Amino acid sequence: MRRTIFDDEHDDFRDAVKTFIAREVVPHHERWREDRLVSRDMWLAAGRQGLLGISIPAEHGGAGTEDFRFNAVLTEELARAGLALASSVGIHTDVVAPYLVECTTEEQRGRWLPGFCSGEIVTAIGMTEPGAGSDLASMRTTARRDGDGWVLNGSKTFITNGTAADLVVVAARTGSGPREITLFAIEEGVEGFTRGRKLHKVGQPEADTAELFFEDVHLGGEQVVGELHGGFTTMMRHLPQERLHSACANIAHAAGALEQTLEYAKERQAFGQAIGTFQHSRFLLAELVTEIEVTQTFIDRCVAEYVTGTLPDVETAKAKWWSAQVQNRVIDACVQLHGGYGYMDEYPVARAWADARVTKIWAGSNEIMKEVIGRSLGLGQARRVS
Template sequence: MESTIYDTPEHQTLREQVARFLAREVEPHADAWERQGFVPREVLRRMGQAGLLGLAFEGEHGGGDADALTNLVFAEALSQSTYAGFVITVLVHTDMAGPHLHHAGNAAQKARHLPRVCAGEAICAVAITEPGAGSDVAGIRTRAVRDGDQWVINGTKMFITNGVHADLYFVAAKTGPGKREVSMFIVEKGTPGFSVGRALHKTGWLSSDTAELVFDNVRVPAANLLGEEGKGFYAVMQNFQTERIALGAMAVGHCQRALQLTLDHVRQRQAFGGPLWDQQTIRQRLSMLDAKVRAARQFMYHCAWNVTQGRDIVQQVSMLKALTGELVNEVVQTCQQFHGGMGFIRETAIERLWRDARVLAIGGGATEVMLEEVAKRY
């Protein structure tokens, strides 16, 4: 990967560390994870031992005290893997679920849970999406009612990544009559009334477990309220910025890897009396796609830099999510086309990237929703 104007020597060291981990711990084994439908816990523990699961979290609890740029470097480097199910398993833990505890947790909650999160001993999931509410967070129907020194949660969540195998779930529930009166709660695996309704079978991200979750009179202590009562909607909106930058990084990383795989392929594949690279249309299409990816990557790093400056960048991050979610599908589909019949064979890297890329224009904020977020801020 080319350096950016925001890079430091530490960033390059981190990229190299992640690349070594992928080569040693992921790539040789990930086909088996695709077949079994989840990433083994010991792999995540080894990531924790390597200091890779809590870069953005507090040092006093085992984290790395890193800024948004360093966190982006990690997400982009991780996304050089062609096994997106593994990548999203990690990024949900580090960038989509874990930040709820990091940003809103009180001292006791952090002291209890964050060391295990950073060590990979407790895997996280965030439970917001429901059968009737995805990007429309205010439309959730799961409800929590205060009963003495407990909260009682009832409802169903859908499409929850890490839903089967997580230990800690950060759950959004309505706690008042207002449309945005949502609160967040910590629910631990094994809590009575809390169950996995079913594991969901997806087109892509095969090594990422995804589940429907059921809350049937689930009682949690009042101390499990995460952040302020009734302010969970705004916590979710805040955390969406971290999540969407991570998803942008995932898209850009997959674009980079797909282009490299395809450049290698067309230089070697013989057709019409020479390598495919000799065909002008192929050279030009790949060149234009590379230009688009490089431009998107610089915008992505600029967004992360703005986060380090404390700026409100909801509009820019919404642009980034929409742009990269569409771009990765354009890049990967074109790269698959240039692989010919081999691009349609299961378990080839380009076919896997093609399957896995599709959801990046949907999950974490569909393209259409993101563009409305952009438009309303003009």
């Protein structure tokens, strides 16, 4: 089905992103998987290409656009090249960027945003903790007052870009209330800030993921991002964009795997004919193509309404959970159609299968997304029966 949300500028940008990927990603991708880290050269090249500062004001080195369709184009093309690339870059451009643009002082923006756009400053966000997961109100990392500053203690885990990040936006409890949370910007090299081991994941090895530890980290007031005790509200306000980013990546990633599988089904011979000619294969591929196109249409509608500011937050929860379900279902079917070869790591579909599994967990688990949707229907939480 023809997509209608993009105009000529977006199409030209997509061509530029494809060229960038062919030149700066494809030749090095295998090494990044082995190193479990996207090289700094990629970040710097992306900065030179103008890919990192889409939403950053022009006076700080960015493009200064609020048109999320450009973000969607970048996310889609990176996801097709490898979901981990969309993950790493998306944390920087779609998740951290709004905090640094909307919640910072002019001095902070001048200090961090030029490097953010150039790729000299790679960013991450520290929300998830070992015992909290999607439950942000249960976080245990704390920041206590120390004169005019703060002392930060705690830990974060499953942090994408955790190894490479030069700047991490960290959420910490600053009061006794469940939502008294404040955001802090922690820069590389500050005393007491250490990184744990680079975590071994089932998929997406090139998206470096790490544990972060904070032991008596002394911070000045200039490290506070946004309002004191306002972090919970701020995070809730920005989660919809993260979920929409995830939805864009999920469906593009699945579509790429399906396109590869369609070609495989035309070429792979079994019992003297192409496997795509068997009725079961034709019917299955027909189902998968339809699922992808229907889901893409819904996500496109979400993107279009997000650009105009008319998209209800609950729709991003629907887009996130449904796209993750479709993505995993489609890619699992693609592995099955590849037979034994689909389970070999050298085949892109096998890697796509492993890479996709986490999308039902991160950016708020799919169960949490259903909870958000259910509450929007006027269905409150069940009362505990003693």
